[in-house]
Amino acid sequence: MMSTVEPKRITGLVLAGGRASRMGSVDKGLQPFRGYSLVTHVLARLVPQVGPVLINANRYAEIYQGFGHRVVGDLIGGFPGPLAGLQAGLAACETEYLVAVPCDAPFIPLDLVVRFSEVIAARDADVVMAMTAVRVHPVFCMMKRSVAPSLTEFMKDGGRTVRAWVARMNGIPVSFGNDDNFRNLNTLDELREAEAAK
Secondary structure, X not given: OOOOOOHHHEEEEEEEOOOOHXXXXXXXXXXXXXXXXXXXXXXXXXXXXXXXXXXXXXXXXXXXXXXXXXXXXXXXXXXXXXXXXXXXXXHHOOOOEEEEEEOXXXXXXXXXXXXXXXXXXXXXXXXXXXXXXXXXXXXXXXXXXXHHHHHHHHHHOOOOOHHHHHHHOXXXXXXXXXXXXXXXXOOXXXXXXXXXXX
């Protein structure tokens, strides 16, 4: 059996700090889906896999606080995207590792963190990310807390995408079989389509 990282050494981070321009600028994580908010579905799958949990949100912080986890806003203004959410999560992280998932992905794998931690432990990697036969999913990632300075430096140099930062860090892809587990509901049409596909 491969060694893994104990869940208590891993902080979970839900990225809910975006502008959601493709969803009409509503708050994505709070949109109803199958009877609950999107973020409720994400938390239900993530919480059992990790220790502490953080939610990165730049709007409706008081509502997000109602989910029972610490809410952290971006350290820089202007809704610069998920990279800023990772930066905020790393700044607030008190464990050795951080796992990030987006708030609009209600089907995340129930073995996401254990699969990530097996590769981190085996390869002593700084960053790992999800990959399927269809594509790489860099916003679903796990990293050592010690990468925080390199992330901040990357952003100061003008870097703005998780994909580019992970590439710079030589992030290791972790293979998953089902691409549907990483489906993002980016628009209201996608949300309605997924709702209808019960």
